[in-house]
Amino acid sequence: MFRKLFAKKAARKVELVDGPSFEVGRNETVLEAALKAGIAYPHDCTVGTCGSCRSRLLQGKVDAITPFGYTLSREELLAGYILACQAVPESDLVIEVPLESGVVRAVPARIVEQRQLTHDIRCVTWEADGAIDYRAGQYMNVTWPGAPGPRSYSFSTAPAEGGRTRLSAFIRRVPGGAFTDALFAGAMDEQSFTIEAPHGTFWLREGTGPIVLIGGGSGLSPLMSVLEHAVDKGVQRDAILLFGGRTERDLYCQAEIAEIGANWKGRFDFRPVLSEEQAPQHRFGMVTGEIPVALSELGDPAATQAYLCGPPGMIDAGIAALTAAGVPLTSIFYDKFTDASTAAR
Ligand SMILES: Cc1cc2nc3c(=O)[nH]c(=O)nc-3n(C[C@H](O)[C@H](O)[C@H](O)COP(=O)(O)OP(=O)(O)OC[C@H]3O[C@@H](n4cnc5c(N)ncnc54)[C@H](O)[C@@H]3O)c2cc1C
Ligand code: FES
Known part of the structure; x- marks a missing residue:
């Protein structure tokens, strides 16, 4: 028994379905080993x-260092999803994961424009010293001297050929937040930043079936990028965009969304849903409560792709509603907008 307990664990082999294989050393996580091997494995917090x-x-x-169930939904756990940053192999593994795409660059940048979108959301634009080539839906990591850690922000505009130097994101003020409190107080206007990007795997997948997009708060940022890019590319798929806010003052970008709708090839519906105010022209309730109706109108849940962005709770409820209505988990894509309070839980 003691021999077994103290036996030196052999390195484990991990085979990626759509990528290279790599070895994971003793007590290493899958993510640590993948990054060491130079693989563009998607990650952000690492905790x-x-x-x-x-x-x-x-x-x-x-083996899970911290239980995956703190972050992954019940549906995801049942379908065999794991968190690579918390997973230590007990055997050789075969894993399916979309790798990040694009050449990651770190460039100096400064804020050149801020536009108020709602009472607590701004469109913030940085001018970077070099162009960043990203895919619609991806995000950047922003740091500044003395920053407690990078802050992630999803690009809000469609990408441009050869990359962009003007990089915009919709940013919500989080009371007590190290970056957003300072930003909204005007204390970041003269700050020098480093932007590292592109990151993430939240982009529009190939397909011909319908799409449902679900956003809350500043979660509209990558959805606008994805939708604008889809219009540029002439994507022809039926789409419904559900957006959740508390009251009418949380709604924004309505003119831009109307323009997307006017240029969309196929059906395009935009449905704001308010959770704390009844307004005659808007739906009332939780945004995820509108998912079943949207899916039934789009017609074929099994062929529908879903894209969700915003607060973690909204995304977990969205995954539950989508899978209950027949959307396969493999057709659900999301970015959870987590912050320091999520990490501390
Ligand atoms: C992939 C990704 C994309 C994102 N894209 C966007 C985007 O496009 N737009 C957007 O607005 N946001 C986005 N976010 C969220 C964003 O990165 C930041 O987390 C957010 O802006 C808050 O940053 P902050 O520095 O202001 O707050 P933080 O300093 O992270 O604090 C957030 C909250 O936690 C509290 N807190 C701090 N430390 C602790 C602690 N130790 N214990 C308990 N509570 C604590 C603070 O008081 C505050 O209320 C994204 C996140 C991810 C992961
Ligand atoms: S990088 Fe693994 S959960 Fe954030």
Whole structure:
């Protein structure tokens, strides 16, 4: 028994369905080993709270440093999803994960424009010293001297050929937040930043079936980028955009969304849903409560792709509603907008 307990664990082999294989050393996580091997494995927090490293375990067994269930939904756990940053292999593994795409660059940048969108959301634009080439839906990591850590912000505009130097995101003020409190107080106007990007795997997948997009708060940022890019590319798929706010003062970008709708090839519906105010022209309730109706109107849940962005609770409720209505988990894509309070839980 003692020999077994103290036996030196052999390195484990991890095979990626759509990527290279790599070895994971003793007590290393799948993510640590993948990054060491130079693989563009998706990740953000590295502490098991954001869900960016969500991967599907097809073969093998892992130990979880912190239980995956803190971050992944019940549906995801049942379907074999793990968090690579918390997974230590117990055997050789076969894993399915979309790798990040694009050449990551770190460039100096400064804020050149801020536009108030709602009482607590601004469109913030940085001018970077070099162009960043990103895919619609991806995000940047922003740091500044003395920053407690990088802050992630999803690009709000469609990408441009050859990359962009003007980089915009919709940013919500989080009371007590190290970055957003300072930003909204005007204390970041003269600050020098470093932007590292592109990151993430939240982009529009190939397909011909319908799409449902669900956003809350500043979660509209990457959805606008995805939608604008889809219009530019002439994507022809039926789409419904559900957006959740508390009251009418949380709604924004309505003119821009109307323009997307006017240029969309196929059906395009935009449905704001208010959770704390009844207004005659808007739906009332939780935004995720509108998912079943939207899916039934789009017609074929099994062929529908879903894109969700915003607060973690909204995304977990969205996944539950989508899978209950027949959307396969493999057709659900999301970015959870986590912050320091999520990590501390
Ligand atoms: C992939 C990704 C994309 C994102 N994209 C966007 C986007 O496009 N737009 C957007 O607005 N946001 C986005 N976010 C969220 C964003 O990165 C920041 O987390 C957010 O702006 C808050 O940053 P902050 O520095 O202001 O707050 P933080 O300093 O992170 O604080 C957030 C909250 O936690 C509290 N807190 C701080 N430390 C602790 C602690 N130790 N214990 C308990 N509570 C604590 C603070 O008081 C505050 O209320 C994204 C996040 C991810 C992961
Ligand atoms: S990187 Fe693994 S959960 Fe955030």
